[in-house]
Amino acid sequence: MPEKPAGxxxxxxxxxxxxxxxxxxxxxxxxxxxxxxxxxxxARELGMASSAIYxxxxxxxxxxxALIIDAYEDVASHIEAAESQxxxxxxxxxxxxxxxxxxSWAVANPNEYALIYGTPVPGYAAPTDxxxxxxxxxxxxxxxxxxxxxxxxxxxxxxxxGQALADVLVFTNHSVPADAMALAIEAxxxxxxxxxxxxxxxxxxAVTNPSVMFNHAANSMAERILP
Amino acid sequence: MPEKPAGxxxxxxxxxxxxxxxxxxxxxxxxxxxxxxxxxxxARELGMASSAIYxxxxxxxxxxxALIIDAYEDVASHIEAAESQxxxxxxxxxxxxxxxxxxSWAVANPNEYALIYGTPVPGYAAPTDxxxxxxxxxxxxxxxxxxxxxxxxxxxxxxxxGQALADVLVFTNHSVPADAMALAIEAxxxxxxxxxxxxxxxxxxAVTNPSVMFNHAANSMAERILP
DNA sequence: GCAGAAACGAGAGCGGTGCTCTCGAAACGG
DNA sequence: CCGTTTCGAGAGCACCGCTCTCGTTTCTGC
Numbered sequence: 001m002p003e004k005p006a007g008x009x010x011x012x013x014x015x016x017x018x019x020x021x022x023x024x025x026x027x028x029x030x031x032x033x034x035x036x037x038x039x040x041x042x043a044r045e046l047g048m049a050s051s052a053i054y055x056x057x058x059x060x061x062x063x064x065x066a067l068i069i070d071a072y073e074d075v076a077s078h079i080e081a082a083e084s085q086x087x088x089x090x091x092x093x094x095x096x097x098x099x100x101x102x103x104s105w106a107v108a109n110p111n112e113y114a115l116i117y118g119t120p121v122p123g124y125a126a127p128t129d130x131x132x133x134x135x136x137x138x139x140x141x142x143x144x145x146x147x148x149x150x151x152x153x154x155x156x157x158x159x160x161x162g163q164a165l166a167d168v169l170v171f172t173n174h175s176v177p178a179d180a181m182a183l184a185i186e187a188x189x190x191x192x193x194x195x196x197x198x199x200x201x202x203x204x205x206a207v208t209n210p211s212v213m214f215n216h217a218a219n220s221m222a223e224r225i226l227p
Numbered sequence: 228m229p230e231k232p233a234g235x236x237x238x239x240x241x242x243x244x245x246x247x248x249x250x251x252x253x254x255x256x257x258x259x260x261x262x263x264x265x266x267x268x269x270a271r272e273l274g275m276a277s278s279a280i281y282x283x284x285x286x287x288x289x290x291x292x293a294l295i296i297d298a299y300e301d302v303a304s305h306i307e308a309a310e311s312q313x314x315x316x317x318x319x320x321x322x323x324x325x326x327x328x329x330x331s332w333a334v335a336n337p338n339e340y341a342l343i344y345g346t347p348v349p350g351y352a353a354p355t356d357x358x359x360x361x362x363x364x365x366x367x368x369x370x371x372x373x374x375x376x377x378x379x380x381x382x383x384x385x386x387x388x389g390q391a392l393a394d395v396l397v398f399t400n401h402s403v404p405a406d407a408m409a410l411a412i413e414a415x416x417x418x419x420x421x422x423x424x425x426x427x428x429x430x431x432x433a434v435t436n437p438s439v440m441f442n443h444a445a446n447s448m449a450e451r452i453l454p
Numbered sequence: 455g456c457a458g459a460a461a462c463g464a465g466a467g468c469g470g471t472g473c474t475c476t477c478g479a480a481a482c483g484g
Numbered sequence: 485c486c487g488t489t490t491c492g493a494g495a496g497c498a499c500c501g502c503t504c505t506c507g508t509t510t511c512t513g514c
Contacts, residue, residue, distance in 0.1 A: 010461070010510055034346075035262045040500065049464045051503080060501065119261075119345030120427055131431070138433070161443050164436035171432075185434065186421075186444050190413055193420025200347055204358070205398075206365070207412065209391035216388050217413050237481060237490070267471065276493045278474080287472065455514100462509070471500065482489070 018056050020046060022070070025063055029111045034064065064115075069133050071112035075105050076136035083140055091148040092222035098141055099191050099218040103211075106195050113199065117192060138188070142172060145184050148226050149176045180225070187221040245283050247273060249297070252290055256338045261291065291342075296360050298339035302332050303363035310367055318375040319449035325368055326418050326445040330438075333422050340426065344419060365415070369399060372411050375453050376403045407452070414448040 024042045032038075039060055043050040057063040082101040086094045106113040116134070154174050156162065162169065162178040169181060176184075194217060197203050198210040207213050251269045259265075266287055270277040284290040309328040313321045333340040343361070381401050383389065389396065389405040396408060403411075421444060424430055425437040434440050 008511065014461090038500065039502090050501085051465075052463050054502075055462060114346045117423075117429075118427075119341045134429075160436075160439050164434060164439035164443075166435050168433040182440065182443055182447070185440065186417055186447065189420030189424055189444075190417040191420070192423060193416030193418070194413075196344075196419060196423060197416055200344075202344075202361075206395040207391060208393055209387075212387050212391035213409065213412065216391075216409055217416075220409070220413065235482065241490090265471065266473090277472085278494075279492050281473075282491060457514090458512090460509105460511070462507105464506090464508100466503105466505085468503080469501095472498095474495105474497080476495085477493090478491105479493105480489105480491075482487105484485100484487090 014056070021053060021056055021063070022066060025067060026070075026112075029067065029115070033111060034115050037064070039063070065127055065130060067112070068116055068130050071109070071116045072130065072133035072136065074109075074112070075102065075116070076133065076140075078105050079137055080140055083144075088147075091144050091226045092219075094144045095141070095187075095222045095226060096215075096218045098137075098144070099221070100215065102137070102191060103195050103198075103214050106199060110199055113195070117196070118200075141184070141188060142168070145180070145225070146172050146175050149180065183225045187225050190217065190221060241283070248280060248283055248290070249293060252294060253297075253339075256294065256342070260338060261342050264291070266290070292354055292357060294339070295343055295357050298336070298343045299357065299360035299363065301336070301339070302329065302343070303360065303367075305332050306364055307367055310371075315374075318371050318453045319446075321371045322368070322414075322449045322453060323442075323445045325364075325371070326448070327442065329364070329418060330422050330425075330441050333426060337426055340422070344423070345427075368411070368415060369395070372407070372452070373399050373402055376407065410452045414452050417444065417448060 021042060024045050025037060028037055028041060028045075037060070039053050039057075040050045043053050053063075057066065079098050079101045082097045083094050086097050088094075106117075154177055156166075156174055157169065157178040159178060161182055165178055165181050165185070168185075169176070169178060172181070194210075194214055198207070198214070203210055248269060251272050252264060255264055255268060255272075264287070266280050267277045270280050280290075284293070306325050306328045309324045310321050313324050315321075333344075381404055383393075383401055384396065384405040386405060388409055392405055392408050392412070395412075396403070396405060399408070421437075421441050425434070425441070430437055
């Protein structure tokens with residue numbers, strides 16, 4: 001998909017139409033859900049032949065991929081913006097900001113949330129284009145964790161736990177002990193667990209106010225994992 | 228769907244065929260995923276006309292519902308069996324048994340797990356038939372929690388947290404304090420978060436051995452929430 | 455400035471889906 | 485035994501993703 005920055009007329013209308021298709025897809029996503037996203041319906045809405053869509057996206061999966069990347073970028077931008085407004089030394093505040101912003105974004109964009117953090121579409125294998133934007137959010141969390149452990153430096157951990165978390169421990173240059181990293185991953189999982197349970201309807205007859213529950217949990221987690 | 232217990236020939240072959248359809252559906256579910264489950268493919272596999280399926284299930288959604296109920300019952304049976312083999316007083320052991328059995332079941336039956344704990348099918352609203360079997364698993368966990376707080380009895384909690392958790396606190400007759408209940412819900416969310424992250428591919432380049440990580444977390448949670 | 459190349463939109467068509475309707479055969483029950 | 489109900493099969497409808505062709509429009513190199 002070569003897009004010249006300000007090339008001829010053709011390149012411009014191509015960029016515009018690509019954006020219009022994505023916009024229509026997002027609109028349809030919001031009302032129908034990901035798995036029933038229909039290229040033909042998008043084409044109908046845009047007043048063009050269904051086959052014309054294929055000039056812009058080679059397949060339905062490629063459109064989905066584009067939407068997934070956009071969603072990752074969008075949530076990452078929100079979270080980074082919220083986190084950057086906290087006092088640098090206030091690690092717990094930064095963690096809570098990350099967690100609560102993630103939930104707010106999920107509540108505001110349930111279908112995009114489901115798209116990136118829900119059940120993967122069956123035959124769909126995430127292309128490599130998606131892994132980069134997907135890492136932005138966890139990296140902001142890891143940064144807070146590393147900065148709160150700034151004075152420590154440890155050797156590679158040879159324990160079972162240390163080996164199980166080898167990849168992420170290497171990623172942080174072993175500046176975070178394995179058990180502290182495990183606590184952080186637990187918190188990370190808890191955040192998604194709470195959001196998933198709320199969004200996918202498993203809090204019925206149990207938690208009446210998910211927002212209060214989530215804020216309580218976020219503060220509880222911050223105390224638990226950050227010194 | 229009236230099914231006479233041992234009625235005429237017709238009732239028996241109807242029950243058998245219903246089971247065969249579900250079996251074929253489950254087989255297809257394991258290889259294709261829920262959203263691409265095809266009634267026509269099932270009919271083909273069973274050597275019957277696609278329209279004949281509708282004598283047994285009024286729609287694709289109804290078949291899905293039947294599979295969902297079966298999955299809930301199956302996971303609940305596994306968890307109850309594992310939990311019942313623990314010493315009654317060993318609350319932490321019972322909790323760990325519940326958690327690890329849930330994960331084992333999810334790893335062994337990824338598509339049924341996704342069916343009941345993943346993103347809901349877009350237009351699909353869980354019929355009332357599913358809520359009953361869905362509660363069996365959380366109830367086993369709540370039972371452990373309540374039994375570990377057996378000596379305490381408290382009044383309705385009027386705090387924000389107490390009100391946010393009102394439904395489940397009432398369900399347990401206020402025998403568990405609100406903050407302890409919140410910790411338990413946090414653990415509950417963490418369990419699903421860990422399983423989701425693992426199953427849906429978000430542990431790539433981070434956690435190399437999800438099993439070790441999960442067992443570590445399960446024990447950590449047990450210490451955290453149970454006295 | 456113009457001819458060849460590339461990009462584009464529309465339309466027809468293929469095989470697939472869920473679902474409905476009709477029709478003849480089979481099993482049931484009085 | 486005969487009327488009623490249940491069942492399987494087939495045709496058909498509207499939709500889907502996707503491919504191919506064909507005439508038109510835009511770009512590009514000479």
